[in-house]
Amino acid sequence: MRMMRVAAIALVCALVATACGTRGARNPDDNTLLVWSMEVQPDRIEATERVFARFTERTGISVDLVPVEDAQVGQLLASAALAGEMPDVITALPLGLAWSFAEDEFLDTAASTRVIDSLGPKTWTDSSLALTRRGQEQIVVPSDGYPMLLAYRTDLFREAGLVAPTDYAKVRTAAERLTGGGRFGISIATDASDAFTQQTFEMLALGNDCQLVDDAGAVTLDSPQCAATIELYDQLGRDFSPPGTQSVDSTRASYFAGQSGMILWSSFLLDELAGLRDDAMPSCPECEERTWLARNTGIVPLVSGPDAAGDAAPYGEVTSWAITSQASSADAEELVRFMLTDGYAGWLDMAPEGKVPVRLGEPDDPRRYLDAWADLPAGVDTELPLREVYPPEVIDQLVTGSSELDRWALAQGRGDVLGPLSAELPISRVIADMTSGAIGPAEAQQQMQESVVEMAER
Template sequence: MSLRTRPVLLAGTLAAALVLAACGSDGDDGGGGGDGETAGGAITVWTMESLPDRFAAQQQMAANFTEATGVEVELVGIEEAQAPQLIQSNALSGDLPDVMASFPLALVHQMGGLDMVDTETTQAVIETLGEDTFDPAALELTSDGENQLSVPSDGWSQILVYRTDLFEEAGLEPPTTYEALETAARTLTTGDQFGITIATDASDVFTQQSFEALALGNGCQLVEGDEITIDSPACQETFRLYQALGSEYSPSGTQSVDSTRASYFAGQSAMVMWSTYILDELAGLRDDALPTCDECAGDDAWLAENSGVVTTITGPDGESAGSYGEIASFVAINGDNPAGAQAFIEYMMSDAYVDWLAMAPEGKTPMRTGDGENDTAFADAWAGLEAGVDRRAPLSEFYDEEVLGVLTSVGETIDRWALKEGQGELLGSFTAELPLATAVADMTGGGLSAEEAAGQVAEAAQQMLPEQ
């Protein structure tokens, strides 16, 4: 699976639509009815896991749920890029689903800030399944104060993948610091090779994700309290580094999710910033995203065996740096069948949970680790799952314990802008409108200096701050 992306959307328009829908909802009381015998009726579920193989797997899970509970499920696959517009249009028409599956943090918090989320049903699910069976960090990141906004299901980390063979030949240190990263990018940019390939697409949240991953490593935050800090000295240093990487040591032109992966897979770039979803593709387990480097011709797994992984790249101001990651959730929406929604989410997080994780274990670290009787039941089951699409194999066949440790530590190490500051609604708007990606594209294209880009983004973010 490639990183899923979202388009530019005026957050104010989405907010107006969501407020209208919230005011007109018949399900404001929410909660109750996790028992399939009392749920009944039918529910609609939107899922962002819309790739054909994963959608088919979810159809089977939904059919099994219906057989077990009697609740009919209309499953609708949506692209992450479509989500904001679909929420906007369906909110205006009063036709939102009962459950949203695999929804990202920023969108969850934006909907939560606009009273779209059925927090009573969500809390009932958590209590039924057992709060202590979930990763505490995941619960914190999916809550707003005392309100639990969603049920965290799985997570992935943003990682820097690098060619260990090229680093060793050049006598380079692993790219774990700003200095080591920039030195490696400069050294490995030669006549027929780039030091790195990094996102510069103005319309792609992947660009923001890549920047935020570097920013967190230098202690750069979007907001602190109610003060926008994206133009702070620490953040300006991240802009400076990103400008150098994107304009001097990365392929020219707009770099996207697909082009960055293709460049690294072809051996044209020595480093790439991506998500853990790349790991099965890097191992040659997916035909539509195979490594194509010269050395890969006789061994699809060659690139995986000659790649290392870094999660946090520490800058000069990053004393207690965290790593960027995403947590996907099941979200109960204020609707007509909260009992059915609760029953479905509970089923997906218990009976069907291992099947859910098995769709893409390289990008689905479990946020519910145990089942109440065994504290590590789901974590243990996940560790034995096979990854891949056209071929399947355990990731342990290709990666050492250090790389696998990246996957298992998602919940422990994840950090995100704005959420711990109680500014999830700001992050939702910021992610929808993508002022950072726009500024990065202009900066790496030569239109803005690092300082100008930081100032432009800060001004845009300031306009999005919710009124206190």
């Protein structure tokens, strides 16, 4: 019933567009856009409101900002669609939810496509457009991204005679050699209830061309490539990582305390690693100097596996601006264009370490936004541009990792699987069982395959 009603809404909107030439023209007595934002931290809400105030001053279009938690946004949007009260725009929308909402016909993909066409598709990274493209249309307007990274202690690697952990074999060797004497080789996620565990697995999987589905849409977690990824994850989690359930917070705490030599985390780690956030400060014995750990950490955005055969790709997230199917379309498009032009630096400024621009510049200035981003201050309690803390090669790796991102299922046309996968976390659950010793890698692979097959066939 819900799908029929949503489809009916979409059809009515399309008919209005055809008959009148303009859909959702703004009522002069109510020139307000409703925007849901998934950036819910108080400092980020304030930063967004400041940029929206500039938009209102320029255009006369007011914006009501409503922060919405990502765990609630799906149910809230479905209810709003049925009531005819959807927001005009949703921002900071991750890929899984973007594809889920597109499948449910909640999004005005034609409006997003018009925004991108008007600003110039070539000003975006190829991967950000590919990950949000369905046929000839863009389901959303990509804004920024962040890569998953392997961070490692360069001082410990030098002392142990280790090379940078850029592939499976080097990671395994380093984890084994650095484990002992009260230290673990790596901190890796094993929490059954945390999407971070699944994200960490997908990062390693993409490095070995372990795909969720093939080009025909069939689930392929039973492949040899995935077997190698599962075996590596099991060994790292069981033998070389701290015991017990490891979460997004505990993995970071272990690395910050000097208790592990490597960590798999998102680029949001970088400001905290540099001592720019008081509630997540490095606490290792050498960390009395605020930036010591950052200066002794290297990053690897892509860990290649033995079976990738040139198809390895870095994992990360792209967040986007989405225009809904009930939007005041012309005004919504104007807001999104503003947020990808004059308001762009102000948006990225709220967290530069995790908001790497995927629109790099303008046709006449191809690096405008990338160069502006590099000068933005990162941090919460202390602020410094990332390039004042990290060497140029780290910044280059961060940009490269964000511009070449890949994700499971999207290239194969099965973006519809990502929403249920993120909601139900079958891979996180299996990894937790495996790394605890309850099951072995072979059984874990079978359970992953069966769980995702059942999900994909619904």
